Amino acid sequence: MASEIIEKLKWRYACKKFDASKKLSEEQVQTLKDAFNLTATSYGLQPLKMLVISNPEIKEQLVPMSMDQEQVKDASHVLVLCRENGISSDYIKTHFDRIEDIRSTPREILDPFQEYLLESFAGKKPEEVSLWMAKQAYLALGNLLTVCALEGIDACPMEGFEPERYDALLGLKEKGLTSVLVLPVGYRADDDFFSELKKVRRGVDEVVIEIN
Ligand SMILES: Cc1cc2nc3c(=O)[nH]c(=O)nc-3n(C[C@H](O)[C@H](O)[C@H](O)COP(=O)(O)O)c2cc1C
Numbered sequence: 683m684a685s686e687i688i689e690k691l692k693w694r695y696a697c698k699k700f701d702a703s704k705k706l707s708e709e710q711v712q713t714l715k716d717a718f719n720l721t722a723t724s725y726g727l728q729p730l731k732m733l734v735i736s737n738p739e740i741k742e743q744l745v746p747m748s749m750d751q752e753q754v755k756d757a758s759h760v761l762v763l764c765r766e767n768g769i770s771s772d773y774i775k776t777h778f779d780r781i782e783d784i785r786s787t788p789r790e791i792l793d794p795f796q797e798y799l800l801e802s803f804a805g806k807k808p809e810e811v812s813l814w815m816a817k818q819a820y821l822a823l824g825n826l827l828t829v830c831a832l833e834g835i836d837a838c839p840m841e842g843f844e845p846e847r848y849d850a851l852l853g854l855k856e857k858g859l860t861s862v863l864v865l866p867v868g869y870r871a872d873d874d875f876f877s878e879l880k881k882v883r884r885g886v887d888e889v890v891i892e893i894n
Pocket of ligand 1: 841
């Protein structure tokens with residue numbers, strides 16, 4: 683089992699050329715939506731949303747905003763990982779209401795933790811909160827990359843895009859969101875030169891330090 687997972691992780695690569703004729707099934711897309719939502723986040727606050735774009739015209743318009751990387755046009759779907767534009771007191775309170783609702787956790791247990799988070803976030807600069815939220819988006823990206831590999835879905839993690847242009851095209855400001863990362867998903871083209879290349883990695887012994 684362990685070696686099977688490693689084989690799948692070796693199979694995955696940052697796909698440079700997708701086969702535009704191959705589409706993910708609804709079930710596969712649902713798996714990616716569920717995996718996104720199951721991503722662990724700091725305090726469980728999930729300060730993220732994910733756009734799932736399959737519209738061909740919109741995908742085409744994304745190319746010049748993505749450093750002319752054609753993956754966003756040819757992929758079956760383009761996932762855009764977004765962070766919230768801020769964390770309000772109401773957002774935090776809603777989170778604790780949800781815990782109370784789902785787990786029936788008594789308020790006397792929840793309230794001190796809620797107060798702690800309300801105070802903690804009130805004391806942070808907006809840039810600090812934005813950075814913290816962006817880190818959560820990277821976690822979701824990692825989770826999605828692994829799930830794609832396990833499901834045999836090709837993907838290309840992308841920082842190479844212009845967030846402000848994405849935000850304007852996709853109406854993200856109106857949704858209270860800012861784009862952080864892009865993940866085209868689908869199937870590799872048969873002639874993607876990169877799919878045959880060997881993995882370039884430092885040695886495991888070089889990057890892992892054991893302290894026994
Ligand atoms: C956060 C992040 C951003 C990346 N941005 C891009 C990108 O804009 N375009 C691209 O072709 N590859 C991008 N990559 C892919 C990396 O170059 C690639 O993952 C790395 O070279 C390792 O190769 P592999 O994923 O094929 O094993 C990105 C990867 C990560 C994790």
